Amino acid sequence: MENLKRYKRLLILVLTPILLSPMVIAIDEPEMRCAYGIAIMAVFWVTEVTPLAVTSLLPLIIFPFLGLLPAKVVCMQYMKDTNILLLGGLLIALAIERWNVHKRVALLVLLMVGTQPRRLMLGFMVTTAFISMWITNTATTAMMTPIMEAVLKQLDKKFHKDGGEEKDEKEQLEADEEAAANVIDNGNSIQHEEETMRYNVKEGTVSNSDTMTKLVINSKDNEEYERHRQLCKAMLLCICYSANIGGTGTLTGTAPQLVLAGQVDDVFPKAPSVSFIFWFVYAFPQMLIFLLIAWIYLQAMFLGIGLRHFSFLKRMCGKGAPKSDKGKEMYDVMKKQYDDLGPVTYAEITVLINFLMLVLLWFFREPKFMPGWGELFKAKYISDGTAAIIIGFLLFQLPSQTPEIFAKGRPKKKLPSKTILEWKYVSEKFPWNVLFLLGAGFALATACKESGLSLYLSCQLSSLKSIPESALVFIICTMLTFLTEITSNTATATILLPILASLGQSIGVNPLYMMVPATVCASFAFMLPVATPPNAIVFGTGRLTVADMAKAGFGMNIIGILLVTLSINTWGYEYYDLGTFPEWARASESMKDACYPNATIAMGNSTLANSTFFY
Helix, strand or coil: HHHHHHCHHHHHHHHHHHCCCHHHHHHHHHHHHHHHHHHHHHHHHHCCCCCCHHHHHHHHHHHHCCCCCHHHHHHHHHCCHHHHHHHHHHHHHHHHHCCCHHHHHHHHHHHCCCCCCHHHHHHHHHHHHHHHHCCHHHHHHHHHHHHHHHHHHHHHHHEEEECCCCHHHHHHHHHHHHHHHHHHHHHHHCCCCHHHHHHHHHCCCCCCCCCCEEEEHHHHHHHHHHHHHHHHHHHHHHHHHHHHHHHHCCCCHHHHHHHHHHHHHHHHHCCCCCCCHHHHHHHHHHHHHHHHHHHHHHHHHCCCCCCCCCCCHHHHHHCCCCCCCCHHHHHHHHHHHHHCCCCCCCHHHHHHHHHHHHHHHHHHHCCCCCCCCHHHHHCCCCCCCCCHHHHHHHHHHCEEEHHHHHHCCCCCCCCCCCCCHHHHHHHHHHHHHHHHHHHHHHHHHHHHHCCCCHHHHHHHHHHHHHHHHHHHHHHHHHHHHHHHHCCCHHHHHHHHHHHHHHHHHHHHHCCHHHHHHHHCCCCCCCCCCCCCHHHHHHCCCCCCCHHHHHHHHHHHHHHHHHHHHHHCCHHHHHCCCCCCCCHHHHHCCHHHHHCCCCCCHHHHHCCCCCCCCCC
């Protein structure tokens, strides 16, 4: 058994292509060869026998060898407009991280909301979700978790083994700061490999006990200590939950949204592009609602709040909460971390201005309610990627210190670079793996289309037309939500979105009705530490067990499924005009003939021959 575990990786690598080979031996057709290649990649992605990015390079080998696509065509899929959008978005994220703009914003908001636990939880959730909209969930969680830990350690003091003799406050704060710095240094880079974090949790190298504070409990303190433990659990879970939720709010928040944008462009060239504003109008309200529900849910789950309480709303808002020494200590911890950042620098202001410029460029390129700046140029010539690269280019040119003309003789501080971004820094920190993942998704979509696999799936899935559309969306959301607990959200979206596109086309439903909710649910990984790096990071603090995460996460999954199903059938239904089957998604005559080759001969001008079943 030990030998089997030792060689598990090698066995999967070797046996997977062999065991799946009957697919192409029995039916040597392009569709089945394409399905064979996708199946191999799906197994490698799910089992993670190689890094996700390495598996993402397999289309460059598989599709040319199987005679599906020329190597030149496959290579082109790895640097498309969507990849450029990701590139530009990550450049601004790198600039934000390098100059600690995100940490300053986070601490400033937390200082403003106060230290009453319920308001503090809301402050952490709103801040984490907002930052996660613009930089990766992993980097956001790695930055927020040490701040939360430093706050919780102030509450731990009452239960220390030393019988109540607390450390000197300055010494304790320094220890907290050192721990925070270690986590941020090790995890704040957006190149932090997601599959590595999941692997560490699987192998048990992310400890759930090493960092546990040594506590002693007196009998009379049992009840108070249990409340303290529950508060700590709620506070930590709110970080990873809000990071996962916040990432769904913008097109560049997480990779599945970019996979959707690229897949729509590939499969339906005549469809409107999935732009920043196209996604934001639907996803942002949904994100806010889910965040509010998650805040209430965590309180009900861990802090004993329910509708039966007469003072429910008063307690939720934290009104009338008495000030305590503990509250002051928590405030002091956050204030010290903020003060350690020093005064606002020229570089931070420059990054913030460029960030706001990028958001405005994205919003007003095609705002729908008024002519956008994109109309000043030829139609379809300007994209969100263009705006992202404009700002990205500027970040390499703008100085990180106040120009001499404005300095007025003030001494300059020694900074890590002369410009906001330098290529050496970017090349070290940039998450190239995400670009490869997106490229693999586009290569899969192109192979499905060119091989005829999309057509084959459309024909096979047409029998699902008998299922009500809303029920089908609910089933898809449920499947994606629980599947992403054990697989990468990007890999899940990459594999399933082309299938859902074919499903919508085959049953005469706007494909976006299936693809948009599936994309959102691909990021709803709340149950397991292994599901996503944010979960693994908070699990590594030692204050949570797998049972804690599974119990709370299951409820979050159910809430997410119901909310997405509701949102896509309400404002999403109207905004995307999902009640009509769009012209760009209509199947060609060749597709109808391929699915029903004998229909016209057998029935002449019958209903089936002239059916609008495939529109």
